[in-house]
Amino acid sequence: MKFKMVAAWQYAKKNFVLPKNIIFFGLALLLILGFSTAVNLIPLAQPAIAQEAPLSTTIPRYAVTAEFGRDRGGSDYISYFTLPSASICQQYCINDNKCSAYTYVRPGVQGGSAVCYLKSVAPPLTPNDCCVSGVKL
Structure with missing residues (x-):
């Protein structure tokens, strides 16, 4: 008995005969299960798409005053430098739970x-043109 080295595709071509009933059964199975599910043309879960949230109708957590030409000296617990406006300082105070008042x-x-100073308690007001202060209500 002699053995020959034959490429796999040549062996399959000569020795593998695909019965017609297997092909028919496979096609019927594709039709029953749905072609898109078998081939995965339509994924079962769609990817998440970022959507813009609707405008909020809730009342803000805090109301913070803006007192122009007033200073609240003392009780500073943190300071921020080079802020472009007093409204950003005011926003920092709104977002910080420890903040009771601010001075810009x-x-x-x-x-x-x-400089923006956030304050743990609201000190008394003093007139001063250098500053904008505010307190949480």
């Missing part, structure tokens, strides 16, 4: 840059 010192008053 305009640029050029303390060394050239603006």
Whole structure:
């Protein structure tokens, strides 16, 4: 008995005969299960798509005043430098649960840059043109 080295495709071509009933059964199975499910043309789960949220109709958590030309000295627990406006300082106070009041010192008053001071308690007001202060209500 002699053995020959034959390529796999040549062996399959000569020795493998696909019965017609297997082909028919496979096609019938595709039709029953659905062609799109078998081939996965339509995924079962769609990818998440970022959507813009509708406008909020809820009342904000805090109302914070803006007192122009007023300073609240003392009770500082954190400070931020080079903020472009008092409204950003006010927003920092709104977002910080520890903040009870804030003072925004305009640029050029303390060394050239603006400074925002968040305060743990609301100190009394004093008139001063350098600052914008506010308190959480």
